[in-house]
Amino acid sequence: xxxxxxxxxxxxxxxxxxxxxxxxxxxxxxxxxxxxxxxxxxxxxxxxxxxxxxxxxxxxxxxxxxxxxxxxxxxxxxxxxxxxxxxxxxxxxxxxxxxxxxxxxxxxxxxxxxxxxxxxxxxxxxxxxxxxxxx
Numbered sequence: 151x152x153x154x155x156x157x158x159x160x161x162x163x164x165x166x167x168x169x170x171x172x173x174x175x176x177x178x179x180x181x182x183x184x185x186x187x188x189x190x191x192x193x194x195x196x197x198x199x200x201x202x203x204x205x206x207x208x209x210x211x212x213x214x215x216x217x218x219x220x221x222x223x224x225x226x227x228x229x230x231x232x233x234x235x236x237x238x239x240x241x242x243x244x245x246x247x248x249x250x251x252x253x254x255x256x257x258x259x260x261x262x263x264x265x266x267x268x269x270x271x272x273x274x275x276x277x278x279x280x281x282x283x284x285x
Contacts, residue, residue, distance in 0.1 A: 151190075151214070151217035151218070151219070151221055151222070151223050151233075151236050151237055151238065152217075152220070152221065152222045152223070152237075152238060152239040152240075152241065153222075153223050153225055153230055153237050153239070153240050153241070154180060154183075154184075154222060154223065154224045154225065154240075154241045154242075155225050155226075155230075155240070155241070155242055155243070155255055156170040156171040156176070156226070156243045156244075156245070157170065157242060157243070157244055157245070157254075157255045158170060158244070158245050158247055158248055158249045158251065159244070159245070159246065159247060159248045160248050160249075160251060160254070161251070161254045161255040161256075162248075162249055162250075162251025162252075162255075163225075163226060163227070163251070163253050163254060163255050164226065164227060164251065164252055164253035165249035165250050165251050165252060166249075166250065166252065167252060169198075169226050169227070170226070170245060170249070171195075171198065171224075171226055171243070172198070172274070173272040173274045173275065173278065174272075174273040174274075175270065175271070175272045175273045175278075176243055176272055176273075176278060177198060177199070177202075179243075179270070179280070180224060181199075181202060181204065183222070184206060184222045185206070186206070187206060187220060187221055187222055188206055188208055188217070188218075188221040188222065189204070189206050189207050189208065189221075189222045189223075189224060190208045190210065190213035190214075190216055190217040190221060190222065190223045190224070191207065191208075191209060191213055191223065191224040191225075192209065192210070192211050192213050192227075192228065193209055193211065194226060194227055195224050195225075195226050195227075196209045213228075214228060214230070214233050214236075215233075217236075219238060220238075227253060229256055230255075230256065230257055231256040231257065234257060238284070238285065239265075239282065239283065239284050240257070240259075240262060240282070240283040240284075241280065241281075241282050241283075242255075242259070242280070242281045242282075242283065243278055243279070243280055244278065244279040244280075244281065245275055245278060246275070246277050246278070246279060247275070259281075262283035262284065262285065263283060263284050263285070264281060264282075264283055265282045265283065265284045266280070266281065266282035267279065267280070267281050267282075268280050
């Protein structure tokens with residue numbers, strides 16, 4: 151699977167029980183990246199995409215277990231710890247800010263190879279960094 155996550159500078163994925171991923175341009179980027187492939191997510195994350203008319207979305211609470219090689223998982227409120235052996239690639243969007251976190255990204259990125267690093271302007275943040283990691 152190819153996991154997609156959004157984190158702050160301290161690895162926070164959610165703060166004050168709110169998602170980090172609410173940015174229109176970021177969502178457009180995810181739609182572009184996943185076009186032509188399956189995108190797995192849970193019901194919580196589906197609320198971001200339900201009005202986007204995407205035929206490649208699969209909603210399942212066990213989505214991390216369902217995604218096959220080459221398929222994408224958008225992960226907001228689920229730990230990836232324990233699923234590392236099935237992750238072939240990580241796409242990490244960073245906000246370049248620190249928020250008070252109440253749910254965090256638990257994988258150690260130092261165990262991965264940074265294959266791509268780019269920046270773009272979001273609708274809510276002047277700079278969002280996209281890092282792509284591979285084994």
